[in-house]
Amino acid sequence: MTSDITTEIRNNPDMPLSRKAGISWKISLPTIIAQMTSIAMQYIDSAMVGSLGADATAAIGLVSSTIWFFNGVTFAAVYGFAVQIAQAVGADNSAKARNIFRQGLKASFLYALLMAAISGAISGRLPVWLGGESAIIKDASAYFLTIAVFMPVNQIRFYCAGCLQATGDTRTPGILSVLLCVLNVILNALFIPGEGMMTLGTFSFRMHGLGLGVFGAALATGLSGLVIAAAMFFAAAVRNGSLKIVRGEKAGFQKEILLKALRISAPAAFEQGAISGAMVATTRIVAPLGTVAVAANSLAITAESFCYMPGYGLEASATTLVGQSIGAGHGRLAVSFAWITTAMGMIMMTAMGVLMYFICPAVFVFLTPDAAVRALGVNVLRIELFAEPFFGASIVAAGALRGAGDTLIPSIMNLASIWGVRLTLAILLAGRLGLTGVWIAMFIELCFRGIIFLIRMKRGKWMKAAL
DSSP states (O other): OOHHHHHHHHHHHTOHHHHHHHHHHHHHHHHHHHHHHHHHHHHHHHHHHHHHHHHHHHHHHHHHHHHHHHHHHHHHHHHHHHHHHHHHHHTTTTHHHHHHHHHHHHHHHHHHHHHHHHHHTTTTTHHHHOOOOOHHHHHHHHHHHHHHHHHHHHHHHHHHHHHHHTTTTTTTHHHHHHHHHHHHHHHHHHHSOOEEEHHHHHHHHEOOOOOOOOHHHHHHHHHHHHHHHHHHHIIIIIIOTTTTOOOTTTOOHHHHHHHHHHHHHHHHHHHHHHHHHHHHHHHHHHGGGGGGHHHHHHHHHHHHHHHHHHHHHHHHHHHHHHHHHTTOOHHHHHHHHHHHHHHHHHHHHHHHHHHHHHHHHHHHHHOOSSSHHHHHHHHHHHGGGGGGHHHHHHHHHHHHHHHHHHHHHHHHHHHHIIIIIIIHHHHHHHHHHEEEEHHHHHHHHHOOOHHHHHHHHHHHHHHHHHO
């Protein structure tokens, strides 16, 4: 968002619907492009690992849900400060925004150090706890430990990106996210393969890598994140007028800001923990089904992410637009932006779901050479794709509610949905239908979650509390 648009939100709450839709699209587009690029690069990443065989894919797939868990509860610290920054910018108070940024930077980094220490401590036993087969335990443990080491670095990257977006600057984080993906692929090519031929889909070519395999994939992810974290910090702390660290300004912790951040972030962390924890539990359900099922489940999730990345791009925009509108004291404008971005997310994710339904066989050919993994992955993914409209509603609506500081009730809703509906059904269906049953449970739960988030939006209590 440019400063002109921020000023328009502050001074023109009665702008027409077409203008509000245009603003929503304009600030969402850089984030959506970055998210889509990220998934394209993730496909290449998965394909490089997949070329090593089903065991390598399964090793990463086994611990991926636990990585999401720790990342989710760690990155949730961003929300409490980013929402306050968006509201301060909406109120035209840059000094307050800078103060919040500095306090959040320190607090979230210390929190990430704690989470990294916990992650490292459990890395050796985690694959065993998750029921992994003996052939993949060593690689899975090494991958998880390496990702844990770089967790504080990733926290800086996500924190600075979230704060930049809160000020309306979605372009800088978008560009740097694209560069992150490109750098990650380059390092993957250097670290993962050894000397010899590599096959990605129907293409084969000779590689001259270090042959680090699964560990190389984690190392590439960590090092590329380190480089982009430095760039993201520079963009936020040096170049952004609403965030930059100014010599002489107070930088100590303030109780009011920290307590408000805790009030927003704690439910969000609980929400992320509930969702990611359910993914860990799902992995535990899938693991006994065998290496093919674990690999197919992991790659189906990777393939499906192509559909929901537009939703996450719009989620960030919804948080910014709603937060700045509330900061400016324009409740009706905030509600309007919430519905516009949610509708856009539903439409875009529906379109992506339709597209993926037809192209997913080709996607799986690219991701893995294993025919059994491809066949099972396509079958289960096509079940879930019918839930994309409601999945989009839950993603973007959550971002809009977060912009108003409403995180407690949505976190409870997510908990009830994913644990009460998805996991219960997955346990009941996995024994009878295998991995197909797990993905049927996912389809039903995503539809249910989207509906209850739309109901929450419609009732409007979240806006009354914010004002």
